[in-house]
C-alpha cells in the first residue's frame with residue numbers, strides 16, 4: 201500500500217494549515233478513511249508518525265474514523281452494509297448496487313495549540 | 322521509509338529520454354512534495370519555542386497554550402486530483418486520447434504496446450510515457466518503434482502521479498489529435514488511487530497470475546475501464562480459469578470491458594484494436 205507518501209502528503213497539508221493559523225504545534229489530526237477507500241488504516245497510522253517527525257505535527261494524536269461501506273440497491277432502494285465493491289441486495293437479490301458511503305478519504309479536522317496568556321508573568 | 326510501500330521522503334522522480342544521455346529533468350514538488358528541508362525548519366522553530374522554557378516538566382503550566390480545533394474536511398488526494406483534472410482539460414482541448422496502462426510487474430504492458438503501436442500508428446500519431454522505478458529499458462524498447470517517448474523514473478515511488486505526467490507531457494511535446502499511452506509502474510495497488518488525467522484506465526493481468534487477482538486487488542479493477550487478459554498463448558500450460566477470472570472481475574466492476582489477448586502471438590488483438598479505434602473515432 202501506498203501509505204507512506206499518502207502520510208507525507210497529509211502531514212504536508214496539516215502543517216501548511218497550522219502554519220497559516222500561526223499554531224505552535226498540532227496536537228491532533230482526525231481522518232476519515234472509509235472501509236472501501238483502499239487505504240490500510242493501521243499502516244497509515246504507522247507511517248504518519250514517521251512522516252510527522254520533526255514537524256509541527258510530531259506530537260499530534262492521529263484519530264482515524266473508518267465509516268462502514270454502505271450500498272444502495274438500484275431495484276428496491278434498500279440500504280445495507282457492504283464490505284466490498286460488489287454485493288447482492290439482501291432483500292431482492294439484485295446485483296445493481298451503488299456504493300453510497302465508505303469511499304471517503306478526508307482530513308476531517310486538526311487541533312492546534314496557539315500561544316496564550318502566560319499566567320506567571 | 323515504509324516497509325509496505327517502499328516510498329521514501331526523498332523519492333523525487335526524474336525524466337529521461339532514450340538516445341539523449343545528457344537529458345535529465347527533476348520533477349519537483351510531486352505528490353511526495355513534502356521536503357526534509359521544510360521539516361528541518363519546522364523542527365528548529367518548535368525547538369526554539371521549547372527552549373524558552375526550562376527543562377522541568379512542571380514548567381509547562383507556566384505557559385498556557387490555547388487549543389483550537391479547525392474543521393478542514395479536505396480530500397487527502399485533492400492535490401493530485403486537481404492536477405489530474407488540469408491534465409484532463411489539456412488533453413481534451415488538444416484532442417489527445419490518454420490511456421493509463423496498469424498491471425503487476427511483468428504482465429506484459431510494454432510487450433502489448435510494442436505490438437499495438439505500429440498498428441495504431443497507421444491511423445493516429447502515438448506518444449508514450451513510460452513509468453518505472455529505475456532504468457530506461459522500457460522507453461528504449463518503445464524508442465525502437467520510432468515513436469516519441471519519455472521515461473519517468475520514480476525512484477522509490479511506486480506509482481505515477483498527475484504532476485509527473487504533467488511535466489512529462491510538456492517535455493514530450495505530444496501532438497494534437499494523438500494517442501498518448503502511459504505505462505504506469507508495475508503495481509496493482511497504489512496506481513489505482515492516483516488519477517493522471519487519462520481518458521481510460523486499462524488494467525492488464527496475465528494467465529500466469531491467479532484468476533482471483535480481481536478479488537485480491539478490487540480497488541484497481543473497480544477503477545479500471547478495460548481489463549485485458551494477456552498471455553493466453555500460455556493457457557495450455559498453466560492452471561487458470563478464464564471464465565472464473567472474468568466473472569471475478571465483473572463482480573468488482575460490471576462496467577469493465579473485457580479482452581483476451583496474447584501480445585506474443587497476436588491472438589485476440591484484432592478485437593481489442595477494433596474497440597480502441599472505435600473509441601478513438603468517437604473521441
Ligand SMILES: Nc1nc2c(ncn2[C@@H]2O[C@H](COP(=O)(O)OP(=O)(O)OP(=O)(O)O)[C@@H](O)[C@H]2O)c(=O)[nH]1
Pocket residue numbers: 424425426427428429430431432433453459506507508551552553554555582583584585586
Ligand atoms: N508467452 C507470453 N509472454 C509474454 C506475453 N506478453 C509478454 N510476455 C513476456 O512477459 C515478460 C514481461 O513482459 P513486459 O512487457 O516487459 O511486462 P511489463 O508489464 O511491461 O513489465 P514491467 O514494466 O516490468 O512492469 C517478457 O518476458 C515478455 O516477453 C504473452 O502474451 N505471451
Ligand SMILES: [Mg+2]
Pocket residue numbers: 430431432459504
Ligand atoms: Mg514495462
Ligand SMILES: [Zn+2]
Pocket residue numbers: 201202203205326328478479480511
Ligand atoms: Zn507510493
Ligand SMILES: [Zn+2]
Pocket residue numbers: 201202203325326327479510511
Ligand atoms: Zn506502494
Ligand SMILES: [Zn+2]
Pocket residue numbers: 273274275276277278289290291292293294
Ligand atoms: Zn434490492
